[in-house]
Amino acid sequence: MSKKQFKALVLSVVKHSYVALAVDSHPQFDLVAVCDDPHEPDWVHERNQEFADRFEIPYIRDLDQAVKDYDPDLAVVSSQAERHCDLSVRAAAAGLHVIVDKPLSTKLSECDRLVQAVKTSGVRCLVWNRNFLPALCQATQALKNGAIGDLRAIHCDFYFSKDAGPRKGTREPGYPPINWLQRQIEAHADGSDGGVGVVAMGELQIEGIYPLAYIRMLAGSSVKRVFARTAAHFHQANADNDVDDLATVTLEMETGVAGSLCIGRIGAASHPDIGEIKLHLLGTEGALVVSESRPEIAVHYRGQPANEFRHIRVADDNNYLLMENFAHAIEHGTDTILDAQGGRDICATVDACVRSGKTGQLETVS
Protein backbone atom coordinates (compact mmCIF):
# COMPACT_ATOMS: atom_id res chain seq x y z
CA MET A 1 0.00 0.00 0.00
CA SER A 2 1.44 3.35 -0.96
CA LYS A 3 1.87 5.95 1.75
CA LYS A 4 -0.03 9.21 1.76
CA GLN A 5 1.53 12.06 -0.15
CA PHE A 6 1.71 15.51 1.40
CA LYS A 7 1.77 18.77 -0.50
CA ALA A 8 4.21 21.31 0.92
CA LEU A 9 3.96 25.04 0.43
CA VAL A 10 7.32 26.77 0.83
CA LEU A 11 6.41 29.83 2.84
CA SER A 12 9.42 32.03 2.26
CA VAL A 13 12.86 30.56 1.63
CA VAL A 14 15.26 33.42 2.13
CA LYS A 15 17.84 32.00 4.50
CA HIS A 16 19.32 28.63 3.67
CA SER A 17 17.21 26.29 1.63
CA TYR A 18 18.16 23.19 3.63
CA VAL A 19 14.75 22.79 5.25
CA ALA A 20 12.84 22.93 1.99
CA LEU A 21 15.39 20.63 0.37
CA ALA A 22 15.02 18.14 3.21
CA VAL A 23 11.26 18.17 2.78
CA ASP A 24 11.59 17.65 -0.94
CA SER A 25 13.99 14.74 -0.52
CA HIS A 26 11.48 12.66 1.42
CA PRO A 27 9.31 10.46 -0.79
CA GLN A 28 6.07 11.36 1.00
CA PHE A 29 6.44 15.10 0.45
CA ASP A 30 6.17 17.23 -2.68
CA LEU A 31 6.89 20.92 -2.96
CA VAL A 32 3.97 22.52 -4.81
CA ALA A 33 4.67 26.26 -4.67
CA VAL A 34 6.64 29.02 -3.03
CA CYS A 35 4.81 31.97 -1.54
CA ASP A 36 5.43 35.09 0.51
CA ASP A 37 3.88 38.41 1.39
CA PRO A 38 3.80 41.00 -1.41
CA HIS A 39 5.29 43.87 0.61
CA GLU A 40 8.58 42.11 1.36
CA PRO A 41 11.76 43.74 0.01
CA ASP A 42 13.18 42.85 -3.38
CA TRP A 43 15.97 40.58 -2.08
CA VAL A 44 13.35 38.38 -0.43
CA HIS A 45 11.35 38.03 -3.63
CA GLU A 46 14.53 37.36 -5.60
CA ARG A 47 15.52 34.45 -3.36
CA ASN A 48 12.01 33.02 -3.35
CA GLN A 49 11.82 33.27 -7.10
CA GLU A 50 15.22 31.66 -7.52
CA PHE A 51 14.15 28.68 -5.43
CA ALA A 52 10.84 28.38 -7.28
CA ASP A 53 12.64 28.45 -10.62
CA ARG A 54 15.04 25.78 -9.48
CA PHE A 55 12.18 23.43 -8.64
CA GLU A 56 10.01 24.60 -11.50
CA ILE A 57 7.16 25.49 -9.20
CA PRO A 58 5.24 28.79 -9.08
CA TYR A 59 6.06 31.70 -6.80
CA ILE A 60 2.96 33.43 -5.48
CA ARG A 61 3.11 36.70 -3.56
CA ASP A 62 -0.02 36.00 -1.56
CA LEU A 63 -0.40 33.33 1.13
CA ASP A 64 -4.21 33.09 0.96
CA GLN A 65 -4.10 32.74 -2.79
CA ALA A 66 -1.44 30.04 -2.65
CA VAL A 67 -3.46 28.04 -0.12
CA LYS A 68 -6.56 28.42 -2.23
CA ASP A 69 -4.86 27.44 -5.49
CA TYR A 70 -2.70 24.54 -4.30
CA ASP A 71 -4.52 23.15 -1.26
CA PRO A 72 -1.28 22.30 0.57
CA ASP A 73 -1.06 20.08 3.65
CA LEU A 74 1.83 21.87 5.23
CA ALA A 75 3.93 25.01 5.14
CA VAL A 76 7.71 25.10 5.27
CA VAL A 77 8.77 28.39 6.84
CA SER A 78 12.33 29.61 6.33
CA SER A 79 12.02 33.37 6.32
CA GLN A 80 13.87 36.07 8.22
CA ALA A 81 13.97 34.95 11.87
CA GLU A 82 11.63 37.64 13.16
CA ARG A 83 8.92 36.48 10.72
CA HIS A 84 9.13 32.76 11.52
CA CYS A 85 6.36 32.72 14.08
CA ASP A 86 4.00 35.10 12.36
CA LEU A 87 4.12 33.15 9.10
CA SER A 88 3.75 29.89 11.01
CA VAL A 89 0.75 31.24 12.94
CA ARG A 90 -0.92 32.28 9.71
CA ALA A 91 -0.19 28.89 8.15
CA ALA A 92 -1.62 27.10 11.17
CA ALA A 93 -4.69 29.33 11.09
CA ALA A 94 -5.16 28.23 7.47
CA GLY A 95 -5.14 24.63 8.66
CA LEU A 96 -1.63 23.80 7.48
CA HIS A 97 0.84 21.72 9.43
CA VAL A 98 4.05 23.65 9.97
CA ILE A 99 7.75 23.01 9.63
CA VAL A 100 9.63 26.06 10.83
CA ASP A 101 13.32 26.79 10.56
CA LYS A 102 15.42 27.81 13.54
CA PRO A 103 15.62 30.07 15.43
CA LEU A 104 11.96 29.88 16.28
CA SER A 105 11.77 33.59 17.00
CA THR A 106 13.58 36.59 18.38
CA LYS A 107 10.64 37.21 20.74
CA LEU A 108 9.17 34.87 23.33
CA SER A 109 5.72 36.47 22.90
CA GLU A 110 5.77 35.35 19.26
CA CYS A 111 6.57 31.78 20.32
CA ASP A 112 3.63 31.85 22.70
CA ARG A 113 1.40 32.97 19.85
CA LEU A 114 2.57 30.02 17.76
CA VAL A 115 2.01 27.52 20.57
CA GLN A 116 -1.56 28.79 20.92
CA ALA A 117 -2.21 28.80 17.16
CA VAL A 118 -1.00 25.23 16.73
CA LYS A 119 -3.12 24.12 19.67
CA THR A 120 -6.22 25.91 18.41
CA SER A 121 -5.88 24.62 14.85
CA GLY A 122 -4.96 21.09 15.86
CA VAL A 123 -2.09 20.95 13.38
CA ARG A 124 1.40 19.44 13.87
CA CYS A 125 4.47 21.61 14.14
CA LEU A 126 8.11 20.65 13.75
CA VAL A 127 10.84 23.08 14.74
CA TRP A 128 13.93 22.18 12.71
CA ASN A 129 16.63 20.46 14.72
CA ARG A 130 19.41 17.85 14.53
CA ASN A 131 18.20 15.40 17.13
CA PHE A 132 18.27 12.51 14.68
CA LEU A 133 21.97 12.73 13.84
CA PRO A 134 23.55 9.26 14.18
CA ALA A 135 25.55 10.15 17.28
CA LEU A 136 22.47 11.61 18.93
CA CYS A 137 20.46 8.49 18.13
CA GLN A 138 23.24 6.41 19.65
CA ALA A 139 23.32 8.52 22.81
CA THR A 140 19.54 8.39 23.12
CA GLN A 141 19.58 4.62 22.77
CA ALA A 142 22.38 4.20 25.27
CA LEU A 143 20.46 6.24 27.83
CA LYS A 144 17.26 4.35 27.10
CA ASN A 145 19.08 1.05 27.57
CA GLY A 146 20.33 2.20 30.95
CA ALA A 147 23.96 2.09 29.87
CA ILE A 148 24.91 4.90 32.24
CA GLY A 149 22.00 4.64 34.68
CA ASP A 150 20.07 7.77 35.56
CA LEU A 151 21.40 10.99 34.12
CA ARG A 152 23.12 13.29 36.62
CA ALA A 153 24.77 15.88 34.42
CA ILE A 154 24.86 16.79 30.75
CA HIS A 155 27.11 19.15 28.85
CA CYS A 156 27.31 20.28 25.28
CA ASP A 157 30.09 22.02 23.40
CA PHE A 158 28.75 23.57 20.24
CA TYR A 159 31.35 25.53 18.31
CA PHE A 160 30.87 26.51 14.69
CA SER A 161 34.24 27.21 13.15
CA LYS A 162 32.82 29.65 10.64
CA ASP A 163 33.78 33.22 10.06
CA ALA A 164 31.18 35.94 10.09
CA GLY A 165 32.52 38.96 8.29
CA PRO A 166 35.26 41.28 9.51
CA ARG A 167 37.12 40.28 12.66
CA LYS A 168 36.45 42.23 15.81
CA GLY A 169 38.70 45.25 16.07
CA THR A 170 39.06 45.75 12.34
CA ARG A 171 36.62 48.65 11.99
CA GLU A 172 38.55 51.81 11.23
CA PRO A 173 37.86 54.97 13.27
CA GLY A 174 35.09 57.01 11.74
CA TYR A 175 33.44 54.09 9.96
CA PRO A 176 29.82 53.35 10.90
CA PRO A 177 28.82 50.18 12.74
CA ILE A 178 28.01 47.22 10.55
CA ASN A 179 24.35 47.01 9.58
CA TRP A 180 23.15 43.59 10.67
CA LEU A 181 20.68 42.91 7.88
CA GLN A 182 23.04 44.13 5.17
CA ARG A 183 25.81 41.92 6.53
CA GLN A 184 23.48 38.91 6.62
CA ILE A 185 22.31 39.51 3.06
CA GLU A 186 25.91 39.66 1.88
CA ALA A 187 26.76 36.55 3.90
CA HIS A 188 24.29 34.46 1.95
CA ALA A 189 27.02 33.63 -0.53
CA ASP A 190 29.15 31.75 2.00
CA GLY A 191 26.28 30.43 4.11
CA SER A 192 27.11 32.39 7.24
CA ASP A 193 23.74 34.14 7.22
CA GLY A 194 22.09 32.03 9.90
CA GLY A 195 20.87 35.17 11.61
CA VAL A 196 19.24 36.75 8.57
CA GLY A 197 16.71 39.41 9.49
CA VAL A 198 16.42 42.96 10.70
CA VAL A 199 16.87 42.02 14.36
CA ALA A 200 20.48 41.29 15.32
CA MET A 201 20.94 37.92 17.02
CA GLY A 202 23.81 36.38 18.89
CA GLU A 203 25.05 32.84 18.52
CA LEU A 204 22.92 31.72 21.46
CA GLN A 205 19.83 32.87 19.59
CA ILE A 206 20.87 31.64 16.15
CA GLU A 207 22.31 28.22 16.93
CA GLY A 208 21.41 27.66 20.57
CA ILE A 209 18.36 25.65 19.67
CA TYR A 210 20.51 22.77 18.39
CA PRO A 211 22.47 21.99 21.55
CA LEU A 212 19.57 22.94 23.80
CA ALA A 213 17.35 20.55 21.86
CA TYR A 214 19.94 17.81 22.41
CA ILE A 215 20.00 18.54 26.11
CA ARG A 216 16.22 18.75 26.35
CA MET A 217 15.80 15.44 24.57
CA LEU A 218 18.51 13.54 26.43
CA ALA A 219 17.72 14.96 29.86
CA GLY A 220 13.97 14.74 29.32
CA SER A 221 13.64 17.99 31.17
CA SER A 222 13.16 21.70 30.76
CA VAL A 223 15.56 24.26 32.14
CA LYS A 224 14.59 26.06 35.33
CA ARG A 225 17.37 28.60 35.85
CA VAL A 226 20.54 29.72 34.09
CA PHE A 227 23.76 31.58 34.67
CA ALA A 228 25.50 32.75 31.51
CA ARG A 229 28.57 34.67 30.45
CA THR A 230 28.45 36.11 26.96
CA ALA A 231 30.81 38.11 24.79
CA ALA A 232 31.34 39.38 21.28
CA HIS A 233 34.81 37.92 21.05
CA PHE A 234 35.40 37.35 17.36
CA HIS A 235 33.31 39.32 14.91
CA GLN A 236 32.87 43.03 14.31
CA ALA A 237 29.22 42.65 13.29
CA ASN A 238 28.44 41.05 16.64
CA ALA A 239 30.36 43.70 18.56
CA ASP A 240 28.70 46.53 16.64
CA ASN A 241 25.25 45.10 17.25
CA ASP A 242 25.82 44.13 20.89
CA VAL A 243 25.14 40.43 20.39
CA ASP A 244 27.24 37.48 21.49
CA ASP A 245 29.39 35.17 19.42
CA LEU A 246 30.70 33.23 22.43
CA ALA A 247 28.88 32.08 25.54
CA THR A 248 29.03 29.72 28.49
CA VAL A 249 25.86 28.68 30.27
CA THR A 250 25.08 26.82 33.46
CA LEU A 251 21.73 25.08 33.14
CA GLU A 252 19.74 24.03 36.17
CA MET A 253 17.17 21.53 34.96
CA GLU A 254 13.71 20.94 36.44
CA THR A 255 14.70 17.36 37.26
CA GLY A 256 17.79 18.42 39.19
CA VAL A 257 20.17 17.37 36.43
CA ALA A 258 23.11 19.78 36.11
CA GLY A 259 23.76 21.05 32.63
CA SER A 260 26.04 23.36 30.77
CA LEU A 261 26.60 24.70 27.31
CA CYS A 262 29.57 26.27 25.57
CA ILE A 263 28.68 27.85 22.26
CA GLY A 264 30.45 30.08 19.82
CA ARG A 265 31.05 31.07 16.22
CA ILE A 266 34.75 30.70 16.70
CA GLY A 267 36.19 31.34 13.27
CA ALA A 268 37.31 29.09 10.45
CA ALA A 269 40.90 28.90 11.69
CA SER A 270 39.92 27.25 14.94
CA HIS A 271 39.00 23.79 13.73
CA PRO A 272 39.73 21.67 10.65
CA ASP A 273 36.02 20.94 10.13
CA ILE A 274 32.71 22.51 11.07
CA GLY A 275 33.74 22.73 14.70
CA GLU A 276 34.05 20.74 17.91
CA ILE A 277 30.56 19.62 18.83
CA LYS A 278 30.41 17.18 21.73
CA LEU A 279 28.18 15.89 24.44
CA HIS A 280 29.31 14.77 27.87
CA LEU A 281 26.85 12.80 29.94
CA LEU A 282 27.30 11.61 33.50
CA GLY A 283 24.99 8.98 34.92
CA THR A 284 24.65 7.02 38.12
CA GLU A 285 26.20 3.96 36.48
CA GLY A 286 28.64 5.43 33.99
CA ALA A 287 29.39 8.21 31.55
CA LEU A 288 29.19 8.88 27.86
CA VAL A 289 31.32 11.15 25.68
CA VAL A 290 29.82 11.71 22.26
CA SER A 291 31.18 13.46 19.21
CA GLU A 292 28.26 14.80 17.20
CA SER A 293 30.09 14.50 13.90
CA ARG A 294 30.50 10.72 13.87
CA PRO A 295 30.47 8.68 11.74
CA GLU A 296 32.82 10.59 9.47
CA ILE A 297 35.65 9.90 7.07
CA ALA A 298 38.84 11.86 6.45
CA VAL A 299 40.02 13.09 3.08
CA HIS A 300 43.40 14.80 2.66
CA TYR A 301 45.14 15.64 -0.58
CA ARG A 302 47.83 17.80 -2.09
CA GLY A 303 46.54 21.25 -2.97
CA GLN A 304 43.54 20.92 -0.68
CA PRO A 305 41.95 24.34 -0.11
CA ALA A 306 42.54 25.64 3.41
CA ASN A 307 38.83 26.07 4.07
CA GLU A 308 37.80 22.62 2.87
CA PHE A 309 36.73 20.31 5.67
CA ARG A 310 39.14 17.43 6.20
CA HIS A 311 36.43 15.23 7.65
CA ILE A 312 33.20 14.42 5.93
CA ARG A 313 30.15 13.23 7.81
CA VAL A 314 28.57 10.08 6.46
CA ALA A 315 25.34 8.14 6.99
CA ASP A 316 23.59 11.26 8.19
CA ASP A 317 19.89 10.41 8.19
CA ASN A 318 18.77 13.43 10.18
CA ASN A 319 16.74 15.03 7.41
CA TYR A 320 15.03 11.79 6.46
CA LEU A 321 14.24 10.85 10.04
CA LEU A 322 12.89 14.30 10.84
CA MET A 323 10.53 14.03 7.91
CA GLU A 324 9.55 10.49 8.90
CA ASN A 325 8.81 11.82 12.35
CA PHE A 326 6.74 14.65 10.91
CA ALA A 327 4.79 12.37 8.57
CA HIS A 328 4.05 10.03 11.45
CA ALA A 329 2.90 12.95 13.59
CA ILE A 330 0.49 14.11 10.88
CA GLU A 331 -0.87 10.63 10.24
CA HIS A 332 -1.23 9.59 13.87
CA GLY A 333 -1.67 12.87 15.70
CA THR A 334 1.49 12.34 17.75
CA ASP A 335 3.98 14.96 18.90
CA THR A 336 6.96 15.75 16.73
CA ILE A 337 10.46 15.38 18.11
CA LEU A 338 10.57 19.14 18.71
CA ASP A 339 7.16 20.77 18.61
CA ALA A 340 6.08 24.38 19.08
CA GLN A 341 6.00 24.06 22.86
CA GLY A 342 9.50 22.54 22.91
CA GLY A 343 10.80 25.24 20.62
CA ARG A 344 9.16 27.87 22.78
CA ASP A 345 10.76 26.45 25.94
CA ILE A 346 14.17 26.52 24.30
CA CYS A 347 13.56 30.09 23.18
CA ALA A 348 12.71 30.96 26.80
CA THR A 349 15.99 29.37 27.93
CA VAL A 350 17.93 31.37 25.36
CA ASP A 351 16.11 34.51 26.44
CA ALA A 352 17.14 33.88 30.06
CA CYS A 353 20.74 33.22 28.96
CA VAL A 354 20.93 36.51 27.09
CA ARG A 355 19.52 38.32 30.12
CA SER A 356 21.97 36.60 32.44
CA GLY A 357 24.83 37.50 30.14
CA LYS A 358 23.91 41.14 30.52
CA THR A 359 23.04 41.21 34.24
CA GLY A 360 25.75 38.82 35.43
CA GLN A 361 23.16 37.19 37.65
CA LEU A 362 21.13 33.99 37.76
CA GLU A 363 18.00 34.24 35.65
CA THR A 364 14.84 32.17 35.88
CA VAL A 365 13.48 30.68 32.68
CA SER A 366 9.97 31.98 32.16
Place this chain on the structure above:
Amino acid sequence: MSTGIKLAVEVSSERTQNCRTLAARSCAVQLVDDVKNCSALLTDDIEIAESAVDEGTSVLVLNPFGLSDDICQRIKTSKSCMPAHIRRFKPSILEVKRALDAGRLGHAGLLRIHCWNPDADNTEIFTGEVDLAAWMFGRVPNDIYALDRPGYRQVHLGFEGGGMAIIDFDSANPGDNEYYSLSLIGSSGAAYADDHHNANLLMDNNGTKTLLTSQQDAGFAAMIDHFARSVRDAEEFSTTWCDTIQAKTIAGQVARSAEQQIVVAGESNV
Protein backbone atom coordinates in the same frame (compact mmCIF):
# COMPACT_ATOMS: atom_id res chain seq x y z
CA MET B 1 78.30 20.24 30.33
CA SER B 2 76.19 21.61 33.19
CA THR B 3 76.47 20.03 36.58
CA GLY B 4 73.24 18.89 38.17
CA ILE B 5 72.09 20.46 41.40
CA LYS B 6 72.24 18.24 44.45
CA LEU B 7 68.59 17.35 45.02
CA ALA B 8 67.27 15.44 48.01
CA VAL B 9 63.84 13.92 48.24
CA GLU B 10 61.98 14.00 51.55
CA VAL B 11 58.44 12.84 51.00
CA SER B 12 56.10 10.32 52.60
CA SER B 13 57.56 6.87 52.23
CA GLU B 14 55.11 5.53 49.64
CA ARG B 15 56.01 8.34 47.25
CA THR B 16 59.75 8.34 47.74
CA GLN B 17 60.78 5.90 45.07
CA ASN B 18 58.51 7.39 42.43
CA CYS B 19 59.71 10.92 43.17
CA ARG B 20 63.36 9.84 43.05
CA THR B 21 62.83 8.01 39.78
CA LEU B 22 61.19 11.03 38.18
CA ALA B 23 63.79 13.43 39.56
CA ALA B 24 66.57 11.24 38.19
CA ARG B 25 65.24 11.85 34.67
CA SER B 26 66.34 15.48 34.79
CA CYS B 27 69.77 16.35 33.46
CA ALA B 28 69.74 19.24 35.90
CA VAL B 29 69.55 16.92 38.91
CA GLN B 30 72.16 15.02 40.85
CA LEU B 31 70.24 12.94 43.38
CA VAL B 32 71.62 12.83 46.90
CA ASP B 33 70.39 10.98 49.94
CA ASP B 34 71.47 13.41 52.63
CA VAL B 35 69.12 16.31 53.20
CA LYS B 36 71.91 18.12 55.04
CA ASN B 37 74.11 17.88 51.95
CA CYS B 38 71.76 19.14 49.27
CA SER B 39 71.25 22.45 47.50
CA ALA B 40 67.66 21.69 46.61
CA LEU B 41 64.90 19.70 48.21
CA LEU B 42 61.68 18.09 47.09
CA THR B 43 59.29 17.64 49.98
CA ASP B 44 55.65 17.35 50.99
CA ASP B 45 56.35 18.44 54.56
CA ILE B 46 56.01 22.18 55.07
CA GLU B 47 57.98 22.22 58.33
CA ILE B 48 60.94 20.57 56.64
CA ALA B 49 60.49 22.95 53.72
CA GLU B 50 60.54 26.08 55.89
CA SER B 51 63.60 24.89 57.79
CA ALA B 52 65.40 24.18 54.54
CA VAL B 53 64.50 27.58 53.12
CA ASP B 54 65.86 29.21 56.29
CA GLU B 55 69.13 27.39 55.67
CA GLY B 56 69.32 28.69 52.10
CA THR B 57 68.15 25.54 50.34
CA SER B 58 65.80 25.79 47.35
CA VAL B 59 62.64 23.80 47.92
CA LEU B 60 59.88 22.39 45.77
CA VAL B 61 56.82 21.91 47.98
CA LEU B 62 54.31 19.26 47.00
CA ASN B 63 50.58 19.62 47.77
CA PRO B 64 50.64 23.40 48.27
CA PHE B 65 46.88 23.88 47.99
CA GLY B 66 46.25 21.99 51.21
CA LEU B 67 48.41 24.36 53.24
CA SER B 68 46.82 26.96 55.48
CA ASP B 69 46.47 30.55 54.33
CA ASP B 70 48.80 31.66 57.12
CA ILE B 71 51.59 29.40 55.92
CA CYS B 72 51.13 30.50 52.31
CA GLN B 73 51.21 34.14 53.29
CA ARG B 74 54.32 33.56 55.41
CA ILE B 75 56.21 31.81 52.70
CA LYS B 76 55.09 33.85 49.71
CA THR B 77 58.01 36.26 49.73
CA SER B 78 60.58 33.50 49.57
CA LYS B 79 62.28 33.40 46.19
CA SER B 80 63.79 29.98 46.81
CA CYS B 81 60.61 28.05 47.46
CA MET B 82 58.39 26.85 44.64
CA PRO B 83 54.83 25.54 45.09
CA ALA B 84 54.17 22.42 43.05
CA HIS B 85 51.33 23.40 40.72
CA ILE B 86 51.73 20.09 39.03
CA ARG B 87 48.76 20.37 36.70
CA ARG B 88 50.41 23.26 34.87
CA PHE B 89 53.17 20.88 33.80
CA LYS B 90 51.05 18.17 32.22
CA PRO B 91 52.43 17.93 28.67
CA SER B 92 49.08 18.57 26.98
CA ILE B 93 48.38 21.60 29.16
CA LEU B 94 51.87 22.98 28.62
CA GLU B 95 51.38 22.82 24.85
CA VAL B 96 48.09 24.67 25.07
CA LYS B 97 49.66 27.37 27.23
CA ARG B 98 52.64 27.65 24.90
CA ALA B 99 50.31 28.17 21.95
CA LEU B 100 48.43 30.83 23.90
CA ASP B 101 51.59 32.60 25.08
CA ALA B 102 53.01 32.55 21.56
CA GLY B 103 49.95 34.46 20.37
CA ARG B 104 48.79 31.70 18.06
CA LEU B 105 45.35 31.52 19.67
CA GLY B 106 44.81 35.27 20.06
CA HIS B 107 43.07 36.43 23.22
CA ALA B 108 41.75 33.69 25.47
CA GLY B 109 37.97 33.63 25.27
CA LEU B 110 36.60 30.38 26.62
CA LEU B 111 38.16 27.64 28.70
CA ARG B 112 36.34 24.37 29.14
CA ILE B 113 37.58 21.59 31.42
CA HIS B 114 36.03 18.26 32.28
CA CYS B 115 37.83 16.64 35.19
CA TRP B 116 36.27 13.29 35.93
CA ASN B 117 38.30 11.44 38.47
CA PRO B 118 37.52 9.40 41.58
CA ASP B 119 39.62 11.97 43.45
CA ALA B 120 38.18 15.03 41.72
CA ASP B 121 37.06 16.50 45.04
CA ASN B 122 40.61 16.29 46.35
CA THR B 123 41.88 19.76 47.24
CA GLU B 124 45.03 19.46 45.11
CA ILE B 125 43.07 18.46 42.02
CA PHE B 126 40.17 20.83 42.49
CA THR B 127 42.22 23.90 43.35
CA GLY B 128 44.80 22.90 40.75
CA GLU B 129 42.18 23.06 38.00
CA VAL B 130 40.88 26.40 39.24
CA ASP B 131 44.50 27.56 39.17
CA LEU B 132 44.70 26.54 35.51
CA ALA B 133 41.79 28.83 34.67
CA ALA B 134 43.37 31.84 36.38
CA TRP B 135 46.71 30.97 34.75
CA MET B 136 45.25 30.75 31.25
CA PHE B 137 43.42 34.07 31.57
CA GLY B 138 46.24 35.70 33.53
CA ARG B 139 43.89 37.10 36.16
CA VAL B 140 41.35 36.27 38.82
CA PRO B 141 37.71 35.93 37.80
CA ASN B 142 35.16 38.70 38.27
CA ASP B 143 32.15 36.43 38.64
CA ILE B 144 31.94 32.98 40.14
CA TYR B 145 28.99 30.63 40.13
CA ALA B 146 29.10 27.02 41.23
CA LEU B 147 26.58 24.23 41.16
CA ASP B 148 26.90 21.25 43.49
CA ARG B 149 25.36 17.84 43.13
CA PRO B 150 26.36 14.65 44.97
CA GLY B 151 29.84 13.77 43.76
CA TYR B 152 29.73 16.55 41.22
CA ARG B 153 30.58 20.23 41.03
CA GLN B 154 30.32 22.66 38.15
CA VAL B 155 32.32 25.88 38.34
CA HIS B 156 31.51 28.81 36.08
CA LEU B 157 33.90 31.76 35.95
CA GLY B 158 33.64 35.11 34.20
CA PHE B 159 36.73 37.23 33.59
CA GLU B 160 37.28 40.89 32.86
CA GLY B 161 37.27 41.53 29.13
CA GLY B 162 34.67 38.84 28.44
CA GLY B 163 36.69 35.69 29.15
CA MET B 164 34.73 32.75 30.52
CA ALA B 165 35.37 29.27 31.86
CA ILE B 166 33.37 26.23 32.85
CA ILE B 167 35.00 23.42 34.78
CA ASP B 168 33.17 20.37 35.95
CA PHE B 169 34.44 17.88 38.49
CA ASP B 170 32.99 14.46 38.94
CA SER B 171 34.12 11.93 41.51
CA ALA B 172 31.03 9.73 41.35
CA ASN B 173 31.78 7.96 38.09
CA PRO B 174 31.73 4.25 38.92
CA GLY B 175 34.88 2.17 38.67
CA ASP B 176 38.28 3.71 38.36
CA ASN B 177 37.36 5.53 35.17
CA GLU B 178 39.12 8.81 34.56
CA TYR B 179 38.52 11.32 31.82
CA TYR B 180 40.07 14.70 31.22
CA SER B 181 39.33 17.25 28.56
CA LEU B 182 40.52 20.82 28.20
CA SER B 183 39.70 23.15 25.33
CA LEU B 184 40.70 26.76 25.00
CA ILE B 185 38.98 28.96 22.46
CA GLY B 186 40.91 32.10 21.54
CA SER B 187 40.10 34.99 19.26
CA SER B 188 42.21 33.63 16.41
CA GLY B 189 42.58 29.95 17.20
CA ALA B 190 41.67 27.13 19.53
CA ALA B 191 43.40 24.22 21.26
CA TYR B 192 41.85 20.93 22.28
CA ALA B 193 43.46 18.58 24.78
CA ASP B 194 40.95 15.81 25.08
CA ASP B 195 41.22 12.20 26.21
CA HIS B 196 38.51 11.41 23.69
CA HIS B 197 41.00 12.21 20.94
CA ASN B 198 43.61 9.96 22.48
CA ALA B 199 41.70 6.73 22.79
CA ASN B 200 42.63 3.39 21.30
CA LEU B 201 40.55 0.27 20.98
CA LEU B 202 40.99 -3.10 22.62
CA MET B 203 38.95 -5.98 21.27
CA ASP B 204 38.81 -9.14 23.35
CA ASN B 205 36.34 -11.84 24.36
CA ASN B 206 34.34 -9.30 26.33
CA GLY B 207 33.85 -6.99 23.37
CA THR B 208 35.41 -3.69 22.43
CA LYS B 209 36.88 -1.40 25.05
CA THR B 210 38.49 1.99 24.88
CA LEU B 211 42.05 2.42 26.08
CA LEU B 212 43.09 5.93 26.95
CA THR B 213 46.72 6.74 26.25
CA SER B 214 48.03 8.16 29.50
CA GLN B 215 50.52 10.99 29.94
CA GLN B 216 51.47 9.17 33.13
CA ASP B 217 53.98 11.05 35.27
CA ALA B 218 55.45 13.14 32.48
CA GLY B 219 54.03 16.29 34.06
CA PHE B 220 55.57 15.55 37.43
CA ALA B 221 58.94 14.91 35.81
CA ALA B 222 58.67 18.14 33.80
CA MET B 223 57.90 20.09 36.96
CA ILE B 224 60.95 18.72 38.79
CA ASP B 225 63.10 19.45 35.75
CA HIS B 226 61.82 23.04 35.62
CA PHE B 227 62.54 23.47 39.33
CA ALA B 228 66.03 22.04 39.04
CA ARG B 229 66.96 24.09 35.99
CA SER B 230 65.62 27.26 37.60
CA VAL B 231 67.76 26.63 40.69
CA ARG B 232 70.82 25.73 38.64
CA ASP B 233 70.49 28.74 36.35
CA ALA B 234 69.38 31.13 39.11
CA GLU B 235 66.14 31.92 37.32
CA GLU B 236 62.71 32.62 38.79
CA PHE B 237 60.26 29.76 39.17
CA SER B 238 57.28 29.83 36.87
CA THR B 239 54.85 29.36 39.75
CA THR B 240 54.76 31.43 42.89
CA TRP B 241 53.05 31.35 46.23
CA CYS B 242 50.97 34.31 45.09
CA ASP B 243 49.54 31.96 42.44
CA THR B 244 48.82 29.43 45.18
CA ILE B 245 47.08 31.97 47.39
CA GLN B 246 45.10 33.24 44.43
CA ALA B 247 43.91 29.75 43.47
CA LYS B 248 42.99 28.94 47.07
CA THR B 249 41.02 32.17 47.29
CA ILE B 250 39.06 31.37 44.13
CA ALA B 251 38.41 27.85 45.40
CA GLY B 252 37.01 29.34 48.59
CA GLN B 253 34.77 31.66 46.60
CA VAL B 254 33.58 28.70 44.54
CA ALA B 255 32.65 26.85 47.72
CA ARG B 256 30.73 29.88 48.99
CA SER B 257 28.84 30.21 45.71
CA ALA B 258 27.90 26.54 45.74
CA GLU B 259 26.81 26.65 49.35
CA GLN B 260 24.75 29.84 49.08
CA GLN B 261 23.66 29.31 45.45
CA ILE B 262 24.60 32.84 44.52
CA VAL B 263 26.93 34.54 42.08
CA VAL B 264 30.03 35.61 43.99
CA ALA B 265 32.18 38.56 42.96
CA GLY B 266 35.77 37.47 42.62
CA GLU B 267 38.52 39.31 44.41
CA SER B 268 42.21 38.86 44.84
CA ASN B 269 43.67 37.92 48.21
CA VAL B 270 47.30 38.30 47.19
